Amino acid sequence: xxxxxxxxxxxxxxxxxxxxxxxxxxxxxxxxxxxxxxxxxxxxxxxxxxxxxxxxxxxxxxxxxxxxxxxxxxxxxxxxxxxxxxxxxxxxxxxxxxxxxxxxxxxxxxxxxxxxxxxxxxxxxxxxxxxxxxxxxxxxxxxxxxxxxxxxxxxxxxxxxxxxxxxxxxxxxxxxxxxxxxxxxxxxxxxxxxxxxxxxxxxxxxxxxxxxxxxxxxxxxxxxxxxxxxxxxxxxxxxxxxxxxxxxxxxxxxxxxxxxxxxxxxxxxxxxxxxxxxxxxxxxxxxxxxxxxxxxxxxxxxxxxxxxxxxxxxxxxxxxxxxxxxxxxxxxxxxxxxxxxxxxxxxxxxxxxxxxxxxxxxxxxxxxxxxxxxxxxxxxxxxxxxxxxxxxxxxxxxxxxxxxxxxxxxxxxxxxxxxxxxxxxxxxxxxxxxxxxxxxxxxxxxxxxxxxxxxxxxxxxxx
Amino acid sequence: xxxxxxxxxxxxxxxxxxxxxxxxxxxxxxxxxxxxxxxxxxxxxxxxxxxxxxxxxxxxxxxxxxxxxxxxxxxxxxxxxxxxxxxxxxxxxxxxxxxxxxxxxxxxxxxxxxxxxxxxxxxxxxxxxxxxxxxxxxxxxxxxxxxxxxxxxxxxxxxxxxxxxxxxxxxxxxxxxxxxxxxxxxxxxxxxxxxxxxxxxxxxxxxxxxxxxxxxxxxxxxxxxxxxxxxxxxxxxxxxxxxxxxxxxxxxxxxxxxxxxxxxxxxxxxxxxxxxxxxxxxxxxxxxxxxxxxxxxxxxxxxxxxxxxxxxxxxxxxxxxxxxxxxxxxxxxxxxxx
Numbered sequence: 001x002x003x004x005x006x007x008x009x010x011x012x013x014x015x016x017x018x019x020x021x022x023x024x025x026x027x028x029x030x031x032x033x034x035x036x037x038x039x040x041x042x043x044x045x046x047x048x049x050x051x052x053x054x055x056x057x058x059x060x061x062x063x064x065x066x067x068x069x070x071x072x073x074x075x076x077x078x079x080x081x082x083x084x085x086x087x088x089x090x091x092x093x094x095x096x097x098x099x100x101x102x103x104x105x106x107x108x109x110x111x112x113x114x115x116x117x118x119x120x121x122x123x124x125x126x127x128x129x130x131x132x133x134x135x136x137x138x139x140x141x142x143x144x145x146x147x148x149x150x151x152x153x154x155x156x157x158x159x160x161x162x163x164x165x166x167x168x169x170x171x172x173x174x175x176x177x178x179x180x181x182x183x184x185x186x187x188x189x190x191x192x193x194x195x196x197x198x199x200x201x202x203x204x205x206x207x208x209x210x211x212x213x214x215x216x217x218x219x220x221x222x223x224x225x226x227x228x229x230x231x232x233x234x235x236x237x238x239x240x241x242x243x244x245x246x247x248x249x250x251x252x253x254x255x256x257x258x259x260x261x262x263x264x265x266x267x268x269x270x271x272x273x274x275x276x277x278x279x280x281x282x283x284x285x286x287x288x289x290x291x292x293x294x295x296x297x298x299x300x301x302x303x304x305x306x307x308x309x310x311x312x313x314x315x316x317x318x319x320x321x322x323x324x325x326x327x328x329x330x331x332x333x334x335x336x337x338x339x340x341x342x343x344x345x346x347x348x349x350x351x352x353x354x355x356x357x358x359x360x361x362x363x364x365x366x367x368x369x370x371x372x373x374x375x376x377x378x379x380x381x382x383x384x385x386x387x388x389x390x391x392x393x394x395x396x397x398x399x400x401x402x403x404x405x406x407x408x409x410x411x412x413x414x415x416x417x418x419x420x421x422x423x424x425x426x427x428x429x430x431x432x433x434x435x436x437x438x439x440x441x442x443x444x445x446x447x448x449x450x451x452x453x454x455x456x457x458x459x460x461x462x463x
Numbered sequence: 464x465x466x467x468x469x470x471x472x473x474x475x476x477x478x479x480x481x482x483x484x485x486x487x488x489x490x491x492x493x494x495x496x497x498x499x500x501x502x503x504x505x506x507x508x509x510x511x512x513x514x515x516x517x518x519x520x521x522x523x524x525x526x527x528x529x530x531x532x533x534x535x536x537x538x539x540x541x542x543x544x545x546x547x548x549x550x551x552x553x554x555x556x557x558x559x560x561x562x563x564x565x566x567x568x569x570x571x572x573x574x575x576x577x578x579x580x581x582x583x584x585x586x587x588x589x590x591x592x593x594x595x596x597x598x599x600x601x602x603x604x605x606x607x608x609x610x611x612x613x614x615x616x617x618x619x620x621x622x623x624x625x626x627x628x629x630x631x632x633x634x635x636x637x638x639x640x641x642x643x644x645x646x647x648x649x650x651x652x653x654x655x656x657x658x659x660x661x662x663x664x665x666x667x668x669x670x671x672x673x674x675x676x677x678x679x680x681x682x683x684x685x686x687x688x689x690x691x692x693x694x695x696x697x698x699x700x701x702x703x704x705x706x707x708x709x710x711x712x713x714x715x716x717x718x719x720x721x722x723x724x725x726x727x728x729x730x731x732x733x734x735x736x737x738x739x740x741x742x743x744x745x746x747x748x749x750x751x752x753x754x755x756x757x758x759x760x761x762x763x764x765x766x767x768x769x770x771x772x773x774x775x776x777x778x779x780x781x782x783x784x785x786x787x788x789x790x791x792x793x794x795x796x797x798x799x800x801x
Contacts, residue, residue, distance in 0.1 A: 118757035221608035436489035
């Protein structure tokens with residue numbers, strides 16, 4: 001089930017009403033919300049629910065064994081086993097086809113063909129997200145940062161429908177405490193929730209899909225057919241599209257959770273205003289960044305072992321972070337470029353100084369260029385896009401509406417935050433009738449901009 | 464519990480759960496009276512299952528109420544300038560009008576039913592090839608880009624017009640009858656490549672009654688729709704149509720649908736074999752309609768299907784594009800590069 005659809009519009013209001021009606025009785029509320037989350041997930045494919053349930057039970061059993069284990073070695077062994085199982089599951093579903101074919105080709109080329117079964121496996125929606133959350137749970141239990149939750153609490157943590165399919169990646173120690181006591185019905189951030197839902201709908205359906213349809217998709221499909229001006233605009237366009245698409249989704253997810261009384265961590269904070277790559281990664285997909293920091297970069301040694309090891313750790317973290325996005329070499333290279341940029345930045349820090357606007361210009365354009373590797377279906381297309389960037393030709397895609405959409409999506413991030421936040425608080429403080437009217441108008445306006453009534457899937461669903 | 468705490472709640476004014484429900488109730492009420500018919504229509508177009516039941520449970524009464532109020536039409540008028548893409552809300556060619564037309568007696572067979580080449584005759588020259596339109600549902604992606612890429616740089620213009628999530632048996636998003644008329648009128652393509660069928664299997668009307676997939680009655684109703692499209696696209700014989708039959712999908716239930724679709728398309732094309740070419744993707748990708756993920760390409764085992772077991776991946780689309788270009792060259796000669 002996708003948020004901006006009629007199915008979800010029919011599903012959510014009764015769930016919200018029943019959720020608050022049952023909230024004071026956790027013994028009924030928890031099974032109810034768990035069941036609704038599984039219903040939400042079953043809409044994609046009921047069989048995937050078995051995988052979600054299996055991941056939940058395996059990690060909960062692991063957490064129980066960790067807690068019961070007498071010595072540290074045994075705790076570590078259990079944790080490592082469960083994390084390995086999680087990663088094997090993720091690997092089979094997400095990466096098997098990709099690696100099997102490439103390994104098969106490499107081995108065949110040196111006369112060592114193994115005859116690996118070349119098969120594709122349906123990727124369960126949200127697998128990367130709930131697997132990462134499951135790993136965070138058992139590792140945090142092992143580290144003593146989080147107590148083992150009850151099985152139903154852990155099941156709810158992993159399956160809670162607002163964050164189930166595309167995040168944000170909520171940590172167990174952020175979510176489980178919110179299940180400890182019923183949410184306070186007298187303290188609900190309704191205005192913020194409604195505002196975020198409206199904002200997310202506009203970002204996704206109006207801005208991201210418009211930019212994709214009219215600018216990015218045509219150029220990336222046949223870059224040979226476009227000259228430098230169109231390709232340049234498409235590069236900026238994709239930067240705007242992916243931001244609006246993904247941050248739009250998480251805005252809706254966070255807004256829905258707020259209406260239900262739950263608070264999720266922020267996932268985006270004006271990423272294109274960053275003046276360093278480090279800052280960019282603190283503002284872009286923030287829940288993934290801190291996850292990779294806590295569960296990969298720091299365990300690898302972080303910045304403790306000298307410059308070379310720090311660079312190595314950065315590169316490993318970013319390359320694996322790239323691979324997390326999907327089974328394609330483009331993602332790996334995209335991660336490599338960001339890792340290299342972070343490494344270079346670390347090496348030259350304190351040695352070279354540049355005005356803030358120059359730093360912003362460099363960071364923004366490296367990020368925009370790196371997106372080419374992320375968006376292009378293969379290296380050949382990426383190469384053609386970059387080649388065409390420096391060619392002449394007419395600007396055939398400069399539609400004023402699309403240009404305004406791109407400029408707004410990126411430009412608004414560069415404005416000072418304080419007045420925007422103040423304006424937002426004023427809007428959020430409206431009474432329920434005004435909030436309802438705003439949401440209705442947004443839904444109708446957004447719905448009328450969808451050609452043919454179909455909203456394309458969110459980019460991050462495939463991850 | 465130590466360490467990270469729940470994120471702080473947003474600043475600003477907080478209301479109550481009752482207020483959240485008031486917002487939800489008002490929004491639902493306003494949407495019911497202003498868009499109730501859309502909910503009902505969406506429900507009717509969904510494939511059977513609990514989601515359809517759920518949407519129709521709301522959509523039927525919402526539609527009933529919206530029918531009695533002028534608000535939905537008013538909203539449609541107000542938001543008309545915001546609509547993007549082709550407006551197909553009115554215009555000729557809709558499937559409803561096709562369904563109403565019934566033939567009595569035996570229909571005459573015309574020369575268009577024969578591919579002249581198959582009879583050793585010289586085919587009539589088509590209109591010069593200036594524009595190729597690649598269209599269909601998600602099956603046509605990334606075939607459309609692959610064809611466009613192969614033809615880029617030459618004198619032939621490639622137009623891509625995929626409509627994801629659509630089908631001939633589902634008109635909720637797009638009525639392909641109207642869309643095809645619109646495409647021909649606005650884009651005037653000389654050759655049309657069609658790859659559609661990933662979202663079929665919805666009940667169709669045949670002889671005034673609703674029939675479920677995938678018996679002869681359903682196939683006949685589907686073939687009527689496919690034939691309508693083929694007739695529109697061939698533009699009275701001036702254009703050529705390249706209709707790709709579906710490769711077998713992985714899921715056995717979908718296989719049943721795809722088989723029916725392919726049979727219906729084959730029957731649909733019969734009166735227009737002079738202009739409509741059927742390109743059998745099942746024979747290439749799933750011989751005997753037995754699903755496979757990988758096949759030998761240039762001597763190397765290569766995965767040609769996407770993980771969903773329905774669509775072709777980039778490698779598969781490249782093979783499909785080879786077939787399309789081969790067929791284009793057969794009709795238009797060497798001006799077709801790629």
